[in-house]
Amino acid sequence: MSFTFGNLQRLIRQNMSHGCKLGEALNNLRKENQLCDTIVSVGGRPFPAHKSVLAASSCYFLEKFTSGAEVGAGGDGNSADGDVSIGGKPEIFETLLEFAYTGRLKISEETKSNIIEMAGYMRFSDEICAECIKSKSPPADYTKKLLEALNDFKTQNQLCDVVVNVSGRSFRAHKIVLAANSKYFLAMFTSGFKEKGESEIKIEGNPDIFGILLGYLYTGKLKVAVKTICAILEMACYMQFLEARSACAKYIRSKYKPEESKAKSRAAKAKADKAAKVPIPLGEVCKVWEIAHSNGLKKLADVTEKYLCKLFKELMTLDAFLEMGSADFFKQFLKQEDLATEEEEKEVS
Incomplete structure (x- = not known):
């Protein structure tokens, strides 16, 4: 009897709900005005928000926040500190702002034309927004696309506002993604800790393990291997990455119950059974x-x-x-x- 994993690195199935949970967590940060780094003023009404989320959902804001342009079309403009002033109805923008974070779009016959007009002007995920308007329900893949866009920003070092230095190795990231996934980082960035206003924070630990967990935050995918499974679980617990912790624990538990395998065919199950095993x-x-x-x-x-x-x-x-x-x-x-x-x-x- 042995407790085993495949000898090759395994990729836990992507957590499809991760993007939805992240969107909701980011939206809660916005509503509580936590870690907001821009204010969008619409018709004189201010809306605190996060640049990376707006840029991920709108080509208009992507250009605003990454091109360095001071003035946009139609008399819209950026202030020196990155805030944006836009013409239009505040209540319509508020509806689109909710959409940018969650994929939900509250629409009625009275607001439909205004929403379509502003969404088109600001290029809010054009195709998805149109689908949402048509079906009056959140498209299933919106938060997945939001997650992919944020991951692209991290990879390309766009709108990153923090460097996490783990035992000498640096990882660029977005404070809001870290804070939305972890009470550890939420407290660090929003409470009275010295790291709150710093652009680089130092943490002791295994940088390879942190890199795996950071990848999960941005993709919903967790890479595990025999040599790393215990370290991943330990760091996920310490940093309070609750979703990653749950995914890791669930994967370990599944090793005790092979009969619960979700293989869709006998051939797939046979292939899995033949995979080389290495005992932990x-x-x-x-x-x-x-x-x-x-x-x-x-x-x-x-x-x-x-x-x-x-x-x-x-x-x-x-x-x-x-x-x-x-x-x-x-x-x-x-x-x-x-x-x-x-x-x-x-x-x-």
Whole structure:
């Protein structure tokens, strides 16, 4: 019996709801005027917002915030600090602003023509916006496209406002994406911490692991391998990347229940079964249990605990057994009533 992963790096299936959750979190930041870096004034009414979200959803704002132009068409203009002044009805822009963050578009027969006119002028995701107007419901792929645009900005270093230095290695990112995914970064950027106003922050840790987690924030995809699974879970817990933590824990749990595989055909399942397997060292499984136990991941703690109980005899034969877990681990682990000892195995046989 062994606890295994494929020997090649695995890519956890993309979390399709990640973009929707990110859009909602970003919209909440906007409503609470947190980390807003621009004010769009429409008909004299100010709307705090985030440049990267506006630029991701509108070619008009993309040009405004990246071209350096001071004055736009129709008398619209940018102030020296990056704020934008636009003509039009504030209530119509408010509707489009909600759309930019979430893909939801509140529309009625009375506002339809005005929305179409302003959306066309500002080039708010033209095709998707038109689909939304027609169906009166959020298009399924809007937040996915928003996520892709933000990831492109990160890759191209556009509108990035922070550099995360992890043990000497730098990662450019957007504060709002970090804050929307993590209470750790939300507190860092919005509370009284010294990092609040800094453009570079320093963090201790494994830069490769942070890079994997940063990739998840921007894509909803989490890359895991035998050598990294425990470290990814640990850093996700520490930095409070709750979605990444959940995805990682779910993936680990699934290894105990191969019968729950979602393979769509026998051929696909057979292919998966033939994949080479590499066991996770028992010490790493112990670490997973400790991380799960200390962070309230009950389901993950339960399955790893049951696995370790079944292998208790093997654990006792390892020279490094006492180095595997902390005192808390042994105290909690040795309380279990279903440890597989040699005497019990003889009674069963």
